[in-house]
Amino acid sequence: MKILDEKEPGLLKWAVRGDEQAFLVLYRKHQAPLYRYALRMTGSPWAAEEVVQEVFLLLIREPQKFQPDRGELGAFLFGVTRNRVMKHLERRPREDSLDEMNANGNVWREPQDPLTPMMIAEKSERIEQVREAVLELPAEFREAIVLCELEEMSYEEAAQACGCPVGTIRSRLHRGRALLLAKLELLRDAPRRAGAGAK
Amino acid sequence: MKKVIKLMSCEQFELLGLDMDRPDAQPEEVAAAGEHAANCARCFAMLESWRELKQDLRLLHEHTLLESAPTRVEMRLKQELRTRRETRVPRSAVAIATWALATAAALAAAIGWMHWREGGSNHTDAATLQVAAVARDNAEPTLDASLLTADYDSGEFTQLPGSMPTASADESVLQARVQRGALVQFGLPVAPEQAAEWVDVDFLVAEDGQPLAVRLHQDASSESVTQ
Numbered sequence: 001m002k003i004l005d006e007k008e009p010g011l012l013k014w015a016v017r018g019d020e021q022a023f024l025v026l027y028r029k030h031q032a033p034l035y036r037y038a039l040r041m042t043g044s045p046w047a048a049e050e051v052v053q054e055v056f057l058l059l060i061r062e063p064q065k066f067q068p069d070r071g072e073l074g075a076f077l078f079g080v081t082r083n084r085v086m087k088h089l090e091r092r093p094r095e096d097s098l099d100e101m102n103a104n105g106n107v108w109r110e111p112q113d114p115l116t117p118m119m120i121a122e123k124s125e126r127i128e129q130v131r132e133a134v135l136e137l138p139a140e141f142r143e144a145i146v147l148c149e150l151e152e153m154s155y156e157e158a159a160q161a162c163g164c165p166v167g168t169i170r171s172r173l174h175r176g177r178a179l180l181l182a183k184l185e186l187l188r189d190a191p192r193r194a195g196a197g198a199k
Numbered sequence: 200m201k202k203v204i205k206l207m208s209c210e211q212f213e214l215l216g217l218d219m220d221r222p223d224a225q226p227e228e229v230a231a232a233g234e235h236a237a238n239c240a241r242c243f244a245m246l247e248s249w250r251e252l253k254q255d256l257r258l259l260h261e262h263t264l265l266e267s268a269p270t271r272v273e274m275r276l277k278q279e280l281r282t283r284r285e286t287r288v289p290r291s292a293v294a295i296a297t298w299a300l301a302t303a304a305a306l307a308a309a310i311g312w313m314h315w316r317e318g319g320s321n322h323t324d325a326a327t328l329q330v331a332a333v334a335r336d337n338a339e340p341t342l343d344a345s346l347l348t349a350d351y352d353s354g355e356f357t358q359l360p361g362s363m364p365t366a367s368a369d370e371s372v373l374q375a376r377v378q379r380g381a382l383v384q385f386g387l388p389v390a391p392e393q394a395a396e397w398v399d400v401d402f403l404v405a406e407d408g409q410p411l412a413v414r415l416h417q418d419a420s421s422e423s424v425t426q
Contacts, residue, residue, distance in 0.1 A: 018281075020277060032268070048268070049268055049269060060279055131259055134259075
């Protein structure tokens with residue numbers, strides 16, 4: 001179909017006129033990274049879902065807010081997502097527990113690699129600890145870790161996404177790493193210390 | 200231009216050393232950080248801890264790589280899109296209807312104006328024709344004219360054409376001084392040369408204001424005799 005050959009601003013025009021196919025092309029292209037970012041920042045699948053929905057509703061209702069001459073649609077959507085996430089974090093500092101995430105079924109997937117159940121359990125525990133530690137970081141350091149380490153963006157890309165200089169991103173990442181290391185050492189050493197104390 | 204770091208301090212390593220595994224790291228920085236870590240046990244331990252953490256972060260990244268918004272979000276957005284599309288159709292219909300109504304109103308006004316103009320000229324023509332016809336009739340005295348003449352003489356009201364004699368007590372007499380030509384409007388014959396003359400007239404007016412009969416005053420009767 002001809003619509004699919006259009007570039008993003010063209011697709012957006014079709015979508016705003018009510019073309020479902022054009023909208024779905026845009027949605028399916030951008031929703032996953034936005035959702036992951038929101039999920040990693042908020043730690044709540046519910047909040048991430050809400051954020052993604054709000055972002056695309058804004059695109060449907062107020063498409064004029066996206067100006068192609070100012071940048072790519074992806075960058076615009078990320079900016080809106082980031083604002084929503086920050087508002088969410090200001091409103092309610094991490095209320096949702098990790099148990100809720102597990103119960104929801106959206107976050108965890110059973111790994112498909114050929115590991116023994118013991119290894120799988122260990123791996124899951126480590127991942128959970130990292131996730132917990134990341135979520136406990138202050139928002140600005142967490143964002144730097146999410147973008148540069150989890151989303152594997154370059155410093156330039158992360159700086160562009162956050163609207164700050166590369167030096168700021170590097171500095172935040174440095175602080176974030178240090179905090180993360182300290183938290184994980186504390187988490188991983190606690191059982192060892194408890195075990196040593198019991199003996 | 201980037202400063203080439205040959206020997207890295209512990210502070211510099213803390214800032215730059217952990218980036219040595221990144222694909223976008225500067226080769227000079229990587230070499231300097233590697234050299235520092237090889238000679239500093241504290242920084243080496245930190246690098247090892249970071250590499251361990253980096254592995255865990257990679258695991259987390261891989262586990263969440265395929266995560267995406269639930270399908271229900273897509274469904275809700277599609278629904279929103281459909282709702283907007285459906286509401287947009289009536290809006291356009293309303294706009295079309297508004298334009299159609301406005302056009303119809305303008306058309307009706309134009310036609311009405313044209314009719315009014317035609318009607319006005321026809322009315323004038325009709326009055327002229329009527330006066331002329333009456334004048335023609337007056338040239339040869341008719342029954343109406345003789346009746347009117349007789350009525351003047353008797354001082355009785357002459358029934359106006361198209362009105363029925365009634366015995367109602369609500370009738371009233373209206374006295375007026377009019378130009379003789381105005382009597383044409385009531386169906387009375389008037390000679391064109393006398394149309395400008397002023398005469399005193401009594402109208403017998405029904406309850407609804409409609410004139411039923413007319414009577415010329417006795418003193419004017421001699422002048423009002425149609426010819």
